Amino acid sequence: MYLLELAGEGDAFARCEARSAATGVARLAPGLASARGIDPRRIRTLAYTHRASELIGTCECEVDAARLLLELAGIEREGSVRVRARRVRGADVDTQRVERELGSVLVERGFSVDLEDPDHELRAVFSDSTEQGSAERSSGTQSGTPRDGICTLGWLAAASRRDFAARAPTEKPFFQPGSMDPLLARAIANVAGAAQGKTILDPMCGTGGVLVEAGLAGAQVIGADTQWKMTRGARENLAHYGITFNLFRGDATRIPLREGSVDGIVFDAPYGRQSKIEGELKPLVEGALAEAHRIAPRAVVVADRPWSDAVEAAGWTVEDRFERRVHGSLTRYISVLG
Ligand SMILES: C[S@@+](CC[C@H](N)C(=O)[O-])C[C@H]1O[C@@H](n2cnc3c(N)ncnc32)[C@H](O)[C@@H]1O
Incomplete structure (x- = not known):
């Protein structure tokens, strides 16, 4: 024991x-x-x-x-x-x-x-x-x-290796408000299955916070974002930590990857507060969940609400769900889907 x-x-x-x-x-x-x-x-x-x-x-x-x-x-x-x-x-x-x-x-x-x-x-x-x-x-x-x-x-x-503070969002070459704290990013990457020999996709990668942690945990990483600024910035951040990656500008609801081609998907859905949203939030999250279900057997989704109906409609089962209060008006929901 x-x-x-x-x-x-x-x-x-x-x-x-x-x-x-x-x-x-x-x-x-x-x-x-x-x-x-x-x-x-x-x-x-x-x-x-x-x-x-x-x-x-x-x-x-x-x-x-x-x-x-x-x-x-x-x-x-x-x-x-x-x-x-x-x-x-x-x-x-x-x-x-x-x-x-x-x-x-x-x-x-x-x-x-x-x-x-x-x-x-x-x-x-x-x-x-x-x-x-x-x-x-x-x-x-x-x-x-x-x-x-x-x-x-x-x-x-x-x-465990306690070097997370050195990768705080503001310490990275490319920073944007709303970037994820490296501790949470590492944890959700691990829950999604990041490890040597595994492939992790973040289809809304932003500054690449989750991909950096998944890459440092040993996984192959793939990322997409609709904004050029983000894919360029995420590239800079991943390269800074010596991580090899596959990044492209793309839409989380239409990812050009085959069925079951990655081991785990992680995404931090826009909250409709800070990050730029292409189209409406609901169809975006519904579409991204459905696309994730097509591509991977497991996903971890972070959002400002549980998105329970959308999760179920996309064919996922909620294996676990956690709530983390960020401040007065923001609670993060972390859903582990399988
Ligand atoms: C909450 S942020 C992700 C933050 C990221 N975890 C980080 O640490 O920087 C959400 C991202 O989703 C992107 N986004 C919005 N609509 C999208 C879409 N349809 N497809 C892909 N990315 C999208 C935004 O450009 C934004 O970078």
Whole structure:
């Protein structure tokens, strides 16, 4: 079993993305998930998972309980170690004391300590019991019923690469208002299936925010946009990150690709606020959904509304849907379609 340390505010969406890199992903506690198996190379590409660790066990959210858990654990490792303790969502524990106490248990068992470059890193993660919003509640949890927090111990197995800030929209050579944040762009690319040997299409690519992340996750990328300005700008952005691409000026409702020719489609539909819309919004989204269904078995659509009727009419089934409040008057709906 593995422990996943999630990032961001929405655990359900983080778990959905983590399923692109792990099997048997399930909720463990706020900010934490468990998994049966992981692909360490894919974990490296995740946006909303920080780390995956080989789970030693779980116990109450207390230093003494963590110490006992480690003392009783069978450890088939040798060499140098470091202990890293972390509090998730406000869990109340002294992390320095945890690191000292667990470190001394390991020293007693014959390990040496190396804080810079250890052979093994022991993760002690403490999560508060407070649930985060009704959408995140599992069916067995009654709202308002306090439960104890949890401590999890595990050996670090893989970590994601945290270089997203360097690709903020304003850091890219071509910037336009409405460009997508690289964390969300990476996550939806992963959910759509971006990986080595897979092809991802964004038929409304704008500045290429999603394509950059899909390309860096190892996928072949194809993009289209009705505006020359955007295809030129997206080209500049993709080239800047050394990504090979196929970009053309075109209409998302008429993409010149064969049936089933790409693995996943991602698009961030215009909201009718900032981005230039060719024609009316409704026929555009309906047409793009139908065209996506013809070309790919899977799609992830981001929009300012669920577009439920259009999704169904195009022949898609909604596998998952997430809502993210951006600000007072804008909520983003992320629909995972299959
Ligand atoms: C919300 S923006 C996409 C932003 C993009 N995700 C990014 O990070 O820059 C929507 C894009 O759809 C494009 N668009 C509008 N109508 C289109 C159509 N019929 N076919 C293709 N693209 C279209 C717009 O030019 C705009 O660039």
